[in-house]
Amino acid sequence: MNHPTTLATDYASGALSKDTPEEWERLRLLQEWGDPDTRTALGAVGLGRDWHCLEIGAGAGSVARWIADRCPDGSVVAVDIDTRYLGAEGRDERRPHLQWRAGDIRALDFAPGSLDLVHSRLTFCHLPEREELVARAVRWLKPGGWLVLGDPMCMPAEFSAHAPVRRFFGALERGWKAQGSDMTGWATTIPALLARAGLRDIDVLSRINLLGGKGPYGALAAANLRQEGAYLVAAGLLDQDDVDAVTALCEEPDFTDIRSITVYAWGRKEES
Numbered sequence: 001m002n003h004p005t006t007l008a009t010d011y012a013s014g015a016l017s018k019d020t021p022e023e024w025e026r027l028r029l030l031q032e033w034g035d036p037d038t039r040t041a042l043g044a045v046g047l048g049r050d051w052h053c054l055e056i057g058a059g060a061g062s063v064a065r066w067i068a069d070r071c072p073d074g075s076v077v078a079v080d081i082d083t084r085y086l087g088a089e090g091r092d093e094r095r096p097h098l099q100w101r102a103g104d105i106r107a108l109d110f111a112p113g114s115l116d117l118v119h120s121r122l123t124f125c126h127l128p129e130r131e132e133l134v135a136r137a138v139r140w141l142k143p144g145g146w147l148v149l150g151d152p153m154c155m156p157a158e159f160s161a162h163a164p165v166r167r168f169f170g171a172l173e174r175g176w177k178a179q180g181s182d183m184t185g186w187a188t189t190i191p192a193l194l195a196r197a198g199l200r201d202i203d204v205l206s207r208i209n210l211l212g213g214k215g216p217y218g219a220l221a222a223a224n225l226r227q228e229g230a231y232l233v234a235a236g237l238l239d240q241d242d243v244d245a246v247t248a249l250c251e252e253p254d255f256t257d258i259r260s261i262t263v264y265a266w267g268r269k270e271e272s
């Protein structure tokens, strides 16, 4: 594990950096937890075989591959600032219409009106320029095209009745803030922002995620605690005892606490 000496000011060097050896496994667990809901959201917009799509913050790539398999006569560009989990830059070996592209989405541009779908999960929340990026994504859409976003509304730490939870997630909130991530308020604003950006047929689905749960979120939450805990201790925001206390609490058979609500929201650009 690489230990930061100060808090990171960007995603690529923070707790979820791909320099952290455990990040691959954490993203695998994230996909296992998140892909069913993402597929429901994307199913609601109804992907067309010939759609041209953009996946922002592709991570370990499961969503981009899934979209590509449903759009065999179209194309998918999957962008990530760090593509080391996505294979070589360029065409996917098994899906020639899927292109992996390394880059910071804030510095990339696409032709106005060129895309049928822009999708992103758990990435806009980490970008300080998230509102501006919504406006840019809408410009890239064709009339009738869809923007689909999934982001978390984490419970403010002080909402928890459990002192170890309040301590751990209070420190984590300070870490997120330092790197410009908004893991609490942003997700609630997405539907209104999509409407303001001119999108129509806006709809949402949500998932409540329980700390101490035994399903896919339980496994992801445990991986998050390990990785974020090591980061916060190294950054001097927590003691190892604090990490051990919240970890032990989450392993108690009867413990449960609402940690976050994931908001999946989508809207369609008006036909001209």
Ligand SMILES: C[S@@+](CC[C@H](N)C(=O)[O-])C[C@H]1O[C@@H](n2cnc3c(N)ncnc32)[C@H](O)[C@@H]1O
Residues within 6 Å of the ligand: 011, 012, 016, 027, 030, 031, 034, 056, 057, 058, 059, 060, 061, 079, 080, 081, 082, 103, 104, 105, 106, 120, 121, 122, 123, 126, 127
């Ligand atoms: C929490 S992960 C989510 C991965 C994937 N969307 C998923 O849900 O499985 C966020 C991803 O966004 C990428 N990312 C962060 N900042 C980015 C930026 N400015 N441009 C492109 N990708 C970025 C990260 O490298 C990481 O792979």
